[in-house]
Amino acid sequence: MHQKTLAELARALHAGEISSVELTRLFLERCESKNALLNCFITLTPEHALRQAISADGKIRNGTAGPLTGLPLAHKDIFCTRDIRTSCGSKMLDSFISPYDATVVARLNDAGMVTLGKTNMDEFAMGSSNETSFYGSAKNPWDRERVPGGSSGGSAAAVAAGLAPAATGTDTGGSIRQPASLCGITGLKPTYGRVSRYGMVAFASSLDQGGPLARTAEDAAMLLNVMAGFDERDSTSVDAPAEDFTRGLDDSVEGLKIGLPAEFFGERLDGGVGGIILAAVKELEKLGARTREIALPNSRLSIPVYYVVAPAECSSNLARYDGVRYGYRCSDPKDLADLYFRSRGEGFGREVKRRIMTGTYVLSAGYYDAYYLKAQRVRRLIRDEFRSALDKVDVIIGPTAPGPAFRLKELVDDPIRMYLSDIYTVPVNLAGLPAVSIPAGFIGGLPVGMQITGDYFAESRLLNVAHRFQQVTDWHRQVPPEFT
Amino acid sequence: MDWEAVVGLEIHAQLATRSKIFSGAATAYGAEANVQACAIDLGLPGVLPVINVEAIRMAIVFGLAIEAEIPEQSIFARKNYFYPDLPKGYQISQYELPIVSHGRIGITLENGTTRTIGITRAHLEEDAGKSLHEGFGNFTGIDLNRAGTPLIEIVSEPDLRSAREAALYMRKIHTLVRYLEICDGNMQEGSFRCDANVSVRPRGRKEFGTRTETKNLNSFRFVEQAINYEIGRQIDVLESGGTVVQETRLFDPDKNETRPMRTKEEANDYRYFPDPDLLPVKIDRELIEAARKQMPELPDAKRDRFSRDYGLSGYDSDYLTTSRELADYFEQAVRAAGGEAKLCTNWIMGELGAALNRDNMEIAVCPVTAGMLGGLIRRIRDNTISGRIAKEVFEAMWNGEGDADTIIEKKGLRLLTDSGEIESMVDDVLAANPEQVKQYCESPEDRRAKLIGYFVGRVMKQSGGRADPRQVNDMLLRKLERG
Numbered sequence: 001m002h003q004k005t006l007a008e009l010a011r012a013l014h015a016g017e018i019s020s021v022e023l024t025r026l027f028l029e030r031c032e033s034k035n036a037l038l039n040c041f042i043t044l045t046p047e048h049a050l051r052q053a054i055s056a057d058g059k060i061r062n063g064t065a066g067p068l069t070g071l072p073l074a075h076k077d078i079f080c081t082r083d084i085r086t087s088c089g090s091k092m093l094d095s096f097i098s099p100y101d102a103t104v105v106a107r108l109n110d111a112g113m114v115t116l117g118k119t120n121m122d123e124f125a126m127g128s129s130n131e132t133s134f135y136g137s138a139k140n141p142w143d144r145e146r147v148p149g150g151s152s153g154g155s156a157a158a159v160a161a162g163l164a165p166a167a168t169g170t171d172t173g174g175s176i177r178q179p180a181s182l183c184g185i186t187g188l189k190p191t192y193g194r195v196s197r198y199g200m201v202a203f204a205s206s207l208d209q210g211g212p213l214a215r216t217a218e219d220a221a222m223l224l225n226v227m228a229g230f231d232e233r234d235s236t237s238v239d240a241p242a243e244d245f246t247r248g249l250d251d252s253v254e255g256l257k258i259g260l261p262a263e264f265f266g267e268r269l270d271g272g273v274g275g276i277i278l279a280a281v282k283e284l285e286k287l288g289a290r291t292r293e294i295a296l297p298n299s300r301l302s303i304p305v306y307y308v309v310a311p312a313e314c315s316s317n318l319a320r321y322d323g324v325r326y327g328y329r330c331s332d333p334k335d336l337a338d339l340y341f342r343s344r345g346e347g348f349g350r351e352v353k354r355r356i357m358t359g360t361y362v363l364s365a366g367y368y369d370a371y372y373l374k375a376q377r378v379r380r381l382i383r384d385e386f387r388s389a390l391d392k393v394d395v396i397i398g399p400t401a402p403g404p405a406f407r408l409k410e411l412v413d414d415p416i417r418m419y420l421s422d423i424y425t426v427p428v429n430l431a432g433l434p435a436v437s438i439p440a441g442f443i444g445g446l447p448v449g450m451q452i453t454g455d456y457f458a459e460s461r462l463l464n465v466a467h468r469f470q471q472v473t474d475w476h477r478q479v480p481p482e483f484t
Numbered sequence: 485m486d487w488e489a490v491v492g493l494e495i496h497a498q499l500a501t502r503s504k505i506f507s508g509a510a511t512a513y514g515a516e517a518n519v520q521a522c523a524i525d526l527g528l529p530g531v532l533p534v535i536n537v538e539a540i541r542m543a544i545v546f547g548l549a550i551e552a553e554i555p556e557q558s559i560f561a562r563k564n565y566f567y568p569d570l571p572k573g574y575q576i577s578q579y580e581l582p583i584v585s586h587g588r589i590g591i592t593l594e595n596g597t598t599r600t601i602g603i604t605r606a607h608l609e610e611d612a613g614k615s616l617h618e619g620f621g622n623f624t625g626i627d628l629n630r631a632g633t634p635l636i637e638i639v640s641e642p643d644l645r646s647a648r649e650a651a652l653y654m655r656k657i658h659t660l661v662r663y664l665e666i667c668d669g670n671m672q673e674g675s676f677r678c679d680a681n682v683s684v685r686p687r688g689r690k691e692f693g694t695r696t697e698t699k700n701l702n703s704f705r706f707v708e709q710a711i712n713y714e715i716g717r718q719i720d721v722l723e724s725g726g727t728v729v730q731e732t733r734l735f736d737p738d739k740n741e742t743r744p745m746r747t748k749e750e751a752n753d754y755r756y757f758p759d760p761d762l763l764p765v766k767i768d769r770e771l772i773e774a775a776r777k778q779m780p781e782l783p784d785a786k787r788d789r790f791s792r793d794y795g796l797s798g799y800d801s802d803y804l805t806t807s808r809e810l811a812d813y814f815e816q817a818v819r820a821a822g823g824e825a826k827l828c829t830n831w832i833m834g835e836l837g838a839a840l841n842r843d844n845m846e847i848a849v850c851p852v853t854a855g856m857l858g859g860l861i862r863r864i865r866d867n868t869i870s871g872r873i874a875k876e877v878f879e880a881m882w883n884g885e886g887d888a889d890t891i892i893e894k895k896g897l898r899l900l901t902d903s904g905e906i907e908s909m910v911d912d913v914l915a916a917n918p919e920q921v922k923q924y925c926e927s928p929e930d931r932r933a934k935l936i937g938y939f940v941g942r943v944m945k946q947s948g949g950r951a952d953p954r955q956v957n958d959m960l961l962r963k964l965e966r967g
Contacts, residue, residue, distance in 0.1 A: 232534065
């Protein structure tokens with residue numbers, strides 16, 4: 001049962017084969033017995049989950065259930081949840097309980113979904129390996145010596161190991177897609193503005209975007225149906241018409257134009273990853289898609305641009321954690337300056353402090369033009385380059401990450417190499433485009449993900465391509481041997 | 485040396501919106517601490533700002549009133565600094581592309597000359613909360629009710645040349661924002677306050693001297709005092725061979741002096757950058773035209789009209805147009821009196837002004853309405869009562885005893901018009917004062933005028949002030965001459 005997709009579980013629920021309470025118990029038991037191996041949850045919420053499940057069963061019985069009613073899921077611990085701790089992976093918010101639900105959480109609650117708990121993540125979503133979490137790293141279910149990716153590593157590991165059928169995540173520079181790739185599941189980063197950011201603890205506001213992590217493209221589409229939509233509380237949320245993202249899943253991909261950027265198959269790629277992606281593209285060609293090479297020369301500037309823009313925004317977004325109103329406060333502050341220095345010094349981890357300092361630097365008088373303004377200009381170039389590429393092709397395909405999951409501690413002291421693990425995902429955030437990562441093969445028993453990027457608001461098309469691929473392949477059906 | 489002062493003001497006017505600039509919380513003053521602060525005002529994790537369109541409209545109205553430029557797109561920026569009453573660690577303000585730029589306003593100096601003061605920009609921003617330093621032992625209390633209250637910061641060009649000019653300019657802006665109904669102008673509650681940038685230079689020199697900024701001046705008097713002090717201090721520093729330090733200063737009204745708060749070296753680097761949570765505000769021409777249509781008559785236009793249509797002096801027109809309420813009161817009173825603009829003005833500036841002052845009351849809530857004052861003036865005009873009796877009627881109206889006609893009837897204050905009644909009073913007075921009558925008759929012509937005043941006074945007293953003094957005078961003359 002725990003290996004079934006959301007769509008399959010929904011059918012079982014509605015056919016009366018299992019109740020939501022039974023399903024919830026089954027996943028809670030798995031979480032309780034396996035979480036110690038993976039550390040993918042920061043908080044489990046069994047009582048809350050069972051209450052929601054009982055209510056969901058009532059709706060299923062009286063016929064008021066929707067397609068997701070009664071299905072369990074896990075929330076990344078970056079989404080504010082009323083009455084449940086929202087730590088954001090940080091000592092700073094270790095004891096923080098939000099008085100309100102994030103819009104994404106409220107929508108999924110309203111759809112009748114059951115919250116199993118809150119998943120582990122890099123501190124304030126700053127990391128690519130989950131190792132910056134105050135709660136210790138989540139582990140990769142395919143090899144517990146390896147990272148699950150980050151920052152939504154807990155969500156990806158939980159879904160891959162069958163501890164939750166699906167999870168929410170956020171993606172600022174690859175934080176949904178890269179862990180999805182490293183854990184062998186499906187992860188979608190929607191168009192910037194598709195999913196409300198209200199109640200999602202901010203890292204870099206102009207890049208952050210919430211999205212689903214699931215077993216299949218179909219499941220991701222079902223979740224996106226609920227998660228997406230205009231929210232008057234988020235000024236950057238887009239007032240786009242409601243869409244049923246599951247409707248076009250089975251559409252033909254005959255004539256689909258795929259662009260393969262030369263830059264994404266270069267020297268940075270680990271041996272074998274390029275071959276896996278090209279083989280996956282061949283599968284799509286068999287379904288009638290056509291490929292052509294495209295150029296995205298400015299994408300090589302994405303990492304430096306990202307590491308100016310994201311820290312700049314983070315340095316300001318994280319200023320509110322000052323020990324005054326909520327969150328961590330140092331003991332016995334001497335005076336105001338001491339309260340600030342020690343609360344922030346003790347409450348934040350190394351990577352967060354590194355980015356706050358970088359961001360403060362690039363916004364400082366005398367450096368703003370050289371760093372921040374220039375980075376914004378290059379960002380526009382990168383966006384324009386994607387736009388003109390997407391005038392010629394329908395989707396752009398490449399690897400999600402340069403290689404499969406790396407070892408725990410392997411890159412932890414080498415921030416630059418760590419940052420480069422997001423080299424294929426970051427440009428998509430800078431452009432604000434939607435992209436999905438789906439399993440495309442294995443290297444040495446470790447999953448490898450393929451990234452499909454589309455034009456603004458082309459999530460339906462991306463999910464359609466991913467779904468058709470998943471109908472003719474079974475990479476997404478593979479289960480980590482320890483978690484069968 | 486002959487020194488010249490150069491002054492520029494940054495005025496912060498709180499916009500009279502019902503809810504805050506980026507949240508739905510109420511802006512009313514005086515609530516219990518922190519009850520008017522929602523999750524957004526508290527800067528909780530995950531919250532986002534949403535612009536209050538009413539604040540945008542008010543800023544546009546202000547821009548139109550000062551003939552400023554309003555861009556098609558305006559941008560909100562974050563001003564980053566740490567302070568306990570600044571919940572997010574940044575203030576949402578504007579840096580590049582403020583909503584109003586390049587405006588101007590005229591001021592009239594005491595000698596009657598007018599000057600145009602440039603307004604560099606006016607931008608929208610959110611207010612911070614308040615730190616409370618008393619009543620919490622070793623701690624500081626934080627009240628975030630004010631956090632997120634919309635402000636418009638109005639930055640003048642360094643066009644002002646004296647403390648007096650600065651105070652006149654500040655008054656002019658104060659009158660304007662109240663006319664436009666975008667700010668209640670309440671200075672005690674901090675709804676209208678300013679920072680003054682002051683420097684001095686030898687007269688005739690083009691370059692500016694080093695300036696200081698004196699913060700948080702919340703009365704016209706303080707603005708004038710602080711600037712005068714600062715000008716004097718800077719001249720003293722320069723004349724004794726020193727240099728003025730660029731710094732932020734605070735004004736102490738008790739000691740009437742300014743003191744340094746922080747120097748440029750200690751000044752914050754605010755690291756302004758466009759707020760990624762707020763899209764640029766698009767201001768379409770329709771919004772501007774709609775605001776233009778709703779614009780009330782502005783103070784200068786009203787003043788000119790008062791002088792022209794009511795035949796008032798420049799001084800009277802200026803006085804009556806200092807606030808929209810006062811101007812409206814005047815016009816209603818004139819209507820109710822059926823003319824008599826000058827008499828209405830005298831009453832408003834005289835009795836009414838004194839009573840408002842005495843009871844520390846706003847004209848909008850005063851017990852003598854414009855209609856009531858007009859009714860009183862009508863009775864002066866048609867000789868129902870004398871000017872002196874009118875003052876008594878006014879006091880009675882102020883005390884809530886009814887309108888003029890009711891009081892006149894109830895108290896029997898009508899002027900005596902029956903000459904028989906007056907004649908009998910005159911006879912009574914003459915009969916009761918035979919000594920004085922004798923003295924009058926024996927006096928030479930030139931001393932009699934003075935003595936007759938005595939008899940008039942007695943008759944007036946007997947009539948309770950209701951007799952017409954001229955009529956009494958004539959009658960006395962007739963009787964005494966007849967002797």
